[in-house]
Amino acid sequence: MIEEKFDAIVIGAGMSGNAAAYTMASHGLNVLQLERGEYPGSKNVQGAIMYANMLEKIIPDFRDDAPLERHLVEQRLWVMDETSHTGIHYRSDDFNEAKPNRYTIIRAQFDKWFSRKVREAGATVLCETTVTELVRDAKDKVVGVRTDRAGGAIFADVVVLAEGVSGLLGTRAGLREMPKPQTVALAVKEMHFLPEEVIEQRFGLKGDEGCVIEAVGTTSRGMAGLGFLYTNKESISLGIGCLVSDFAAMMESPYVLLDALKNHPSIRPLIAGSEVKEYAAHLIPEGGYKAIPQLFGDGWVVVGDAAQLNNAVHREGSNLAMTSGRIAAEAIVKVKSRNGPMTKRNLALYKAMLDKSFVVKDLRKYKDMPALLHTNSCNFFTTYPRLMSQAAQNFMRIDGTPKIEKEKATTAAFIKARSRWGLVSDAVRLAFAWR
Numbered sequence: 001m002i003e004e005k006f007d008a009i010v011i012g013a014g015m016s017g018n019a020a021a022y023t024m025a026s027h028g029l030n031v032l033q034l035e036r037g038e039y040p041g042s043k044n045v046q047g048a049i050m051y052a053n054m055l056e057k058i059i060p061d062f063r064d065d066a067p068l069e070r071h072l073v074e075q076r077l078w079v080m081d082e083t084s085h086t087g088i089h090y091r092s093d094d095f096n097e098a099k100p101n102r103y104t105i106i107r108a109q110f111d112k113w114f115s116r117k118v119r120e121a122g123a124t125v126l127c128e129t130t131v132t133e134l135v136r137d138a139k140d141k142v143v144g145v146r147t148d149r150a151g152g153a154i155f156a157d158v159v160v161l162a163e164g165v166s167g168l169l170g171t172r173a174g175l176r177e178m179p180k181p182q183t184v185a186l187a188v189k190e191m192h193f194l195p196e197e198v199i200e201q202r203f204g205l206k207g208d209e210g211c212v213i214e215a216v217g218t219t220s221r222g223m224a225g226l227g228f229l230y231t232n233k234e235s236i237s238l239g240i241g242c243l244v245s246d247f248a249a250m251m252e253s254p255y256v257l258l259d260a261l262k263n264h265p266s267i268r269p270l271i272a273g274s275e276v277k278e279y280a281a282h283l284i285p286e287g288g289y290k291a292i293p294q295l296f297g298d299g300w301v302v303v304g305d306a307a308q309l310n311n312a313v314h315r316e317g318s319n320l321a322m323t324s325g326r327i328a329a330e331a332i333v334k335v336k337s338r339n340g341p342m343t344k345r346n347l348a349l350y351k352a353m354l355d356k357s358f359v360v361k362d363l364r365k366y367k368d369m370p371a372l373l374h375t376n377s378c379n380f381f382t383t384y385p386r387l388m389s390q391a392a393q394n395f396m397r398i399d400g401t402p403k404i405e406k407e408k409a410t411t412a413a414f415i416k417a418r419s420r421w422g423l424v425s426d427a428v429r430l431a432f433a434w435r
Helices: 015-026 052-056 107-120 196-203 244-250 254-262 318-337 344-355 358-365 369-375 377-396 403-421 423-433
Strands: 006-011 031-034 047-051 068-080 085-091 102-106 124-126 131-136 142-147 154-161 184-193 209-217 225-231 235-243 275-285 300-302
Touching: 006 015, 006 142, 006 318, 015 031, 015 107, 015 154, 015 318, 047 052, 047 107, 047 318, 052 318, 068 225, 068 377, 085 377, 102 107, 102 209, 102 235, 107 124, 154 318, 184 244, 184 254, 209 377, 235 244, 235 254, 300 318, 300 344, 318 344, 318 358, 344 358, 377 403
Parallel strands: 006 031, 006 154, 031 124, 068 209, 154 300
Antiparallel strands: 047 102, 068 085, 068 102, 131 142, 142 154, 184 235, 184 275, 209 225, 225 235
16 A cells, blocks of 8 residues: 555545645645545536636646537527427627636546546555445544555644545544435436437527526425526537435435436427436535535545535535635645645644635525425426416416406415415525525
8 A cells, every 4th residue: 555644635526625636736745545436537427517718727727638529609598388488598609718717528538537647646546445444543533544455554744635526435434414304405317318419409409509498386395496408519408406304204216306307398398319328316505604514624625516515596516615625725735835734633724714705605695495496396396487387377368368357366376375384485585595
């Protein structure tokens, strides 16, 4: 096994782990990154959205060779009932800029590219290696790790835990609690392959332009959930996710929900004739600001999904992961530059820097939103979508019925919902949560 001592050990080669390892290595630190997969991204077949600004702060010229799919010029938001969707969309030619703001990516390819950059920066990357234990000294300070490889412990001044939301190392070591079912979502996703020209025709795109659809409604069967569709160059990433606690309580299968989404009249034409080649399931932290654990201690910091740093309200995860990894690395570099030990007191700098970033500011602002959506999920994901569809259909269907009668019927439906489900209360609470 490796005998030398490292400045830092990074556990995990996802977005946050790669950001941390690259940033430290590019500042001259001796970094070891450990990944349990065959290669970085080998366990991740998902498509995703990557936010350019956050990666630019780490690798300014990433567009030169990163495996990017499409830059996004259109966002659609749908509220769906069983047969229809009511939606808004925003599309702007401003997003056809020289340096686009958002891209779709395929993580298996992107993570491999990111890891190559980590190696080029000077870090040692060791795959097919599972960290089994944190090593502590007599004062309970983390000083290294043990793995499933033969040999003894590997030592470092600091360990960065970027093991994802389902990583067990931190929980077994008592650094944070096991994520609760009500703070974690299970998302399932399929990759539907189509010719590039077919995707462009169906979504009104040209060249590398891309479109994203996010949908809520009856497809989640009364549970707090989100459906999503991302356009890649020659594939469509289609999936849906709901809280683990809801799946358990409702005895629903995520695969059933995904099949319902695929066969919805609004989705089915978009994927018609496609070939499904890949399937993935993964956990997403959904607890928001109130679920963030202790982020640092003597000899360790935690970043990304392992730290519950995911903005469920705005469906943002990779940008928070990359930013937290970069900020943790920058804090470690600063402590190193002062020849300071990696104590809890010194590593508090990471939390202080993170608190000043958009990551914590956004999560703090919307700290009550997850609970509101989850506790009133039947309203937001069943009753209101049906009411919106009914109101729209009453407006659009011309059948000789006097408009006044249709208006009365629509008003009566909303009054009934207000009485039964607290429509006004939900609207007021939602408005205050977004303030």
